[in-house]
Amino acid sequence: MASVWVGHRGTIRDYPGFSPSVDAEAIRKAIRGIGTDEKALISILTERTNAQRQLIVREYQAAYGKGAGTSEHALIEILATRTSRQMKEVSRAYYTVYKKSLGDDVSSETSGDFRKALLTLADGRRDESLKVDELLAKKDAQILYNAGENRWGTDEDKFTEILCLRSFPQLKLTFDEYRNISQKDIEDSIKGELSGHFEDLLLAIVHCARNMPAFLAERLHQALKGAGTDEFTLNRIMVSRSEMDLLDIRAEFKKQYGYSLYSAIKSDTSGDYEVTLLKICGGDD
Numbered sequence: 001m002a003s004v005w006v007g008h009r010g011t012i013r014d015y016p017g018f019s020p021s022v023d024a025e026a027i028r029k030a031i032r033g034i035g036t037d038e039k040a041l042i043s044i045l046t047e048r049t050n051a052q053r054q055l056i057v058r059e060y061q062a063a064y065g066k067g068a069g070t071s072e073h074a075l076i077e078i079l080a081t082r083t084s085r086q087m088k089e090v091s092r093a094y095y096t097v098y099k100k101s102l103g104d105d106v107s108s109e110t111s112g113d114f115r116k117a118l119l120t121l122a123d124g125r126r127d128e129s130l131k132v133d134e135l136l137a138k139k140d141a142q143i144l145y146n147a148g149e150n151r152w153g154t155d156e157d158k159f160t161e162i163l164c165l166r167s168f169p170q171l172k173l174t175f176d177e178y179r180n181i182s183q184k185d186i187e188d189s190i191k192g193e194l195s196g197h198f199e200d201l202l203l204a205i206v207h208c209a210r211n212m213p214a215f216l217a218e219r220l221h222q223a224l225k226g227a228g229t230d231e232f233t234l235n236r237i238m239v240s241r242s243e244m245d246l247l248d249i250r251a252e253f254k255k256q257y258g259y260s261l262y263s264a265i266k267s268d269t270s271g272d273y274e275v276t277l278l279k280i281c282g283g284d285d
């Protein structure tokens, strides 16, 4: 079966890479984690001196890599990169493990246009065919232009419908047409018309449609080079892409940063963890 999600560019074979239950757990952590952790943190922090609080916060961030917005980043990354088929598996695993529907939890923890877009993605209805339709690309580009640049205010639903339901190859063509019509890149229009996590999510989708390995290389770089290694993100991306496109991600990483992912892992992790990650990474180029 020639579908995009079966990988040919991975570094590891005969190893179960994509794990719906790992994704389900990450999503659960992302949408539930902050509230709970925050409560525990506040109860501790209210009984410590300011100097002690600073130390605790620093330790906490180093240990959990949980700066503001980490959860949304995880949610955005998973929902923007998984195929429809994978999303359906994630939803099933989520229900099996938590006895709650993914949609209900996303609904109760997010709001507004961000929620609408996440729910559309969680449904796993993005077109997966590799065929592109030029006429449709022209039509969608015009709809996007009329929904944003060409009117006062913005019709956010149109952005969600097109960016969350069309296939990535189709979107690529649509963005070319969009540039012809508006004389602007879709990224610039999204930045001008939308805001907050909704803007972040749609920019991630555009990035994935244009070049998913480059998007993930950037995420890995942030996870390694941010304040404290973000193991949550590192583990998820390395494991989930090891059978799919980690070779492409490695190539994009080198292209963007001038050094290999392998050397970045070496310099930013240690011990058994480093050994395991290097093995998954597979090579120093």
Ligand SMILES: [Ca+2]
Binding pocket: 147, 148, 149, 150, 151, 152, 153, 154, 193
């Ligand atoms: Ca506008």
